[in-house]
Amino acid sequence: xxxxxxKCPVCGSTAGYESSGVVGKYAKCFGCxxxxxxxxxxQKTSALILHELPKNGxxxxxxxxxxxxxxxxxxxxxxxxxxxxxxxxxxIDWESLSKRIDRNISNCVIKENTETLLHxxxxxxxxxxxxxxxxxxxxxxxxxxxxALLLTSRxxxxxxxxxxxxxxxxxxxxxxxxxxxxxxxxITAESGDSSTWKLPRKxxxxxxxxxxxxxxxxxxxxxxxxMIENAVKMRRDEIEAEKKKDKVHVMLDFxxxxxxxxxxxxxxxxxxxxxxxxxxxFPKSGNETTCSHCGKTIHAQDVFEKIKDLI
Numbered sequence: 001x002x003x004x005x006x007k008c009p010v011c012g013s014t015a016g017y018e019s020s021g022v023v024g025k026y027a028k029c030f031g032c033x034x035x036x037x038x039x040x041x042x043q044k045t046s047a048l049i050l051h052e053l054p055k056n057g058x059x060x061x062x063x064x065x066x067x068x069x070x071x072x073x074x075x076x077x078x079x080x081x082x083x084x085x086x087x088x089x090x091x092i093d094w095e096s097l098s099k100r101i102d103r104n105i106s107n108c109v110i111k112e113n114t115e116t117l118l119h120x121x122x123x124x125x126x127x128x129x130x131x132x133x134x135x136x137x138x139x140x141x142x143x144x145x146x147x148a149l150l151l152t153s154r155x156x157x158x159x160x161x162x163x164x165x166x167x168x169x170x171x172x173x174x175x176x177x178x179x180x181x182x183x184x185x186x187i188t189a190e191s192g193d194s195s196t197w198k199l200p201r202k203x204x205x206x207x208x209x210x211x212x213x214x215x216x217x218x219x220x221x222x223x224x225x226x227m228i229e230n231a232v233k234m235r236r237d238e239i240e241a242e243k244k245k246d247k248v249h250v251m252l253d254f255x256x257x258x259x260x261x262x263x264x265x266x267x268x269x270x271x272x273x274x275x276x277x278x279x280x281x282f283p284k285s286g287n288e289t290t291c292s293h294c295g296k297t298i299h300a301q302d303v304f305e306k307i308k309d310l311i
Contacts, residue, residue: 001027001038004045009083010034010054010070032056035193039077047077052193057226061088062096069093071223075194092230094118105148108159108173118151118231121224123200123216125149125158125177148173149203149214151231153238155180156205158212181235183207187228189221253287254300266310271298 001017008015013031020026021037028035035052038045050073053059059071064087066073097119105120124144146161159173185208190201200215203224216224261268271280271289275296283289287300 009086010058047079048083049077050074053222059222060092062093068096105173116153120148120150121216121219122148126213179207181232184232187225189224191221252301254283255285257300257304
């Protein structure tokens with residue numbers, strides 16, 4: 001492995017590899033912890049099988065030659081040329097991930113404005129079912145609720161799977177629980193390898209109301225955690241941007257606008273009404289003024305948006 005790949009094909013590290021295996025030969029990068037199974041022919045490595053996913057989230061990056069994330073080749077024997085020409089773009093391939101969402105699931109969710117669907121996992125959710133038994137205390141049992149966990153740009157939504165009809169069963173999904181991304185506090189999940197790829201993995205997600213536990217397919221720690229963390233960061237950045245925009249909108253008046261215009265080398269004595277085109281004297285204060293010709297209200301914020309490139 002060291003001879004064929006002096007640099008790790010996934011992370012580019014030169015730290016080397018850990019060799020292991022009795023029946024088969026394996027190599028694990030000391031840098032990103034990606035592990036391959038080596039296929040040997042005539043005492044030479046002829047192909048590599050992605051056996052364990054990298055710990056740095058790189059399994060979610062797009063592979064140009066397949067136009068899909070790296071994890072989609074897990075368990076497949078691929079020639080050395082594939083790995084030598086691997087050129088990951090270094091960011092989560094949300095476009096490919098969103099295309100994998102089950103349409104039956106996406107059709108059951110009402111999206112908010114600007115909200116986008118990112119990915120989903122199917123499996124079960126552990127739900128406490130409390131029943132009162134006559135003459136005794138309430139008994140709590142944990143049941144496994146079939147459904148899907150849907151990640152959006154704003155929420156993490158659990159949809160319960162329901163089936164109606166006997167002769168012609170109809171499958172549908174109903175929103176049973178949701179968590180705002182900005183309220184998520186922690187995520188734990190299980191790792192695995194290519195031999196356990198299709199088995200459900202235990203997932204724990206903690207928000208400001210407590211812990212939710214799931215058993216989800218294809219939910220390896222190396223995939224689910226960086227996906228949700230990235231979505232949480234994008235949402236928190238969006239919230240901060242909205243706060244800053246609102247703050248500017250509240251603070252901006254004509255007095256402040258005149259000051260920043262003068263600092264930018266722009267002197268303005270009159271405004272042009274956006275409604276009728278008449279000239280309006282530039283106000284000395286306040287955050288809005290009225291055109292004396294047509295009665296149109298002119299806001300300082302609107303004037304700023306039109307001239308900020310000039311400033």
